[in-house]
Amino acid sequence: MRRIYFDHSATTPVHPLVAREMDHFLTGDNFGNPSSMHYFGRIALNALDEAREKVARAIGASTGEIIFTSSGTESDNMAIHGAAYTNRRRGNHIITSAVEHHAVLHTVRALESHGFDVTILPVDRYGMVDINDVEAAITDKTILISVMHANNEVGTIMPIAEIGRLAQERRITFHVDAVQSFGKIPVNVDDLGVNLLSLAGHKFYGPKGVGMLYVRKGTPWKQTMLYGGAQEHMRRAGTENIPAIVGFGKAVELAVEKIDEESKRLITLRDRMIKEVLDRFPHVELTGHPNLRLPNHVSFVFRYIEGESMLLSLDMRGIAVSSGSACTSGSLEPSHVLLSMGYPHEVAHGSLRLTLGKDNTEEDVEYFLDVMEPIVTRLRAMSPLMRNSDANIPAE
Numbered sequence: 396m397r398r399i400y401f402d403h404s405a406t407t408p409v410h411p412l413v414a415r416e417m418d419h420f421l422t423g424d425n426f427g428n429p430s431s432m433h434y435f436g437r438i439a440l441n442a443l444d445e446a447r448e449k450v451a452r453a454i455g456a457s458t459g460e461i462i463f464t465s466s467g468t469e470s471d472n473m474a475i476h477g478a479a480y481t482n483r484r485r486g487n488h489i490i491t492s493a494v495e496h497h498a499v500l501h502t503v504r505a506l507e508s509h510g511f512d513v514t515i516l517p518v519d520r521y522g523m524v525d526i527n528d529v530e531a532a533i534t535d536k537t538i539l540i541s542v543m544h545a546n547n548e549v550g551t552i553m554p555i556a557e558i559g560r561l562a563q564e565r566r567i568t569f570h571v572d573a574v575q576s577f578g579k580i581p582v583n584v585d586d587l588g589v590n591l592l593s594l595a596g597h598k599f600y601g602p603k604g605v606g607m608l609y610v611r612k613g614t615p616w617k618q619t620m621l622y623g624g625a626q627e628h629m630r631r632a633g634t635e636n637i638p639a640i641v642g643f644g645k646a647v648e649l650a651v652e653k654i655d656e657e658s659k660r661l662i663t664l665r666d667r668m669i670k671e672v673l674d675r676f677p678h679v680e681l682t683g684h685p686n687l688r689l690p691n692h693v694s695f696v697f698r699y700i701e702g703e704s705m706l707l708s709l710d711m712r713g714i715a716v717s718s719g720s721a722c723t724s725g726s727l728e729p730s731h732v733l734l735s736m737g738y739p740h741e742v743a744h745g746s747l748r749l750t751l752g753k754d755n756t757e758e759d760v761e762y763f764l765d766v767m768e769p770i771v772t773r774l775r776a777m778s779p780l781m782r783n784s785d786a787n788i789p790a791e
């Protein structure tokens with residue numbers, strides 16, 4: 396069966412050039428511990444240094460500001476936890492947004508039960524935070540602002556540079572989850588004015604289980620989560636995952652190299668898909684911002700259809716997509732992102748996300764549109780909501 400992958404916001408395949416570099420550190424003599432002083436250790440340390448240089452160069456940082464972690468989740472946890480406790484004597488107030496990834500939201504919720512005050516900023520119908528709301532939320536106790544660069548569910552790009560200027564003016568530590576934006580739009584730590592920034596390798600054709608936390612020099616931040624060895628300049632204990640970090644470095648290099656032409660190509664595919672879906676199907680709305688969105692991100696709500704049903708029907712035809720209404724722990728909870736954008740529960744349940752990637756083509760989009768037509772017709776014909784919505788056609 397023809398298989399099309401439209402779920403690059405969930406994860407990406409490992410780039411063949413990344414796999415090749417990683418393989419080099421999984422076989423032969425390149426297995427050393429970078430903390431060892433002998434030949435084997437030096438090879439590993441050299442690889443670690445090179446990866447760090449690539450990452451620093453890509454985001455406009457210096458090598459001393461880069462910490463390798465095990466994931467985007469770990470980076471978010473470390474950033475927030477570390478900033479919260481390091482600044483504890485100055486205040487206890489944290490500001491974040493309603494549409495953050497759970498790696499951020501659940502971390503601030505946990506801090507709340509340890510005496511921190513949390514303000515969750517609302518978003519508009521595009522999923523965008525208003526800079527005026529950020530400013531209004533700041534108190535003399537505010538020690539941390541955490542807002543994501545681009546949203547994973549609806550693709551909206553946040554006004555990060557503006558928030559960064561405000562945070563800098565007020566001397567408040569600013570963390571940005573850039574897991575979705577890196578490799579698709581420019582991510583430069585000075586342009587964005589951030590103190591802390593998180594990345595995850597598997598969202599841009601690197602391996603899973605490796606991430607990065609940027610910590611600007613001079614930021615009041617200490618690691619507060621892992622105790623052990625002196626790795627990563629005493630900021631992240633545990634023997635470094637050299638093959639994964641080497642892969643991460645290579646993926647960073649490739650992502651930045653091709654960002655302009657690849658973004659242009661993806662925007663063309665994206666806009667074609669959005670236009671065709673809105674033209675062909677009634678009762679469908681684009682979710683997220685129409686222009687200020689990730690180049691590869693397409694998301695809708697289909698009224699009178701369950702997102703899950705569309706996902707499963709498309710999967711049977713070989714097309715992999717995602718639905719915001721992911722079935723978590725057995726209960727169908729609609730996405731917190733769509734709910735905070737003002738969509739009612741029953742509408743949020745009809746969400747469909749298609750995130751494009753490097754191997755997707757015009758033909759893939761065409762194939763999806765053809766496959767989608769009978770699926771929408773069939774699912775809507777089965778929908779009691781659809782029947783009830785039309786007063787002239789009584790439900791049998």
Ligand SMILES: *Cc1c(COP(=O)(O)O)cnc(C)c1O
Pocket residue numbers: 404405465466467468469471496498543545546547572574575595596597598604605606
């Ligand atoms: C995927 C993702 C994460 C988590 O990264 P992992 O490496 O999967 O732990 C965090 N934030 C955002 C916005 C993401 O999309």
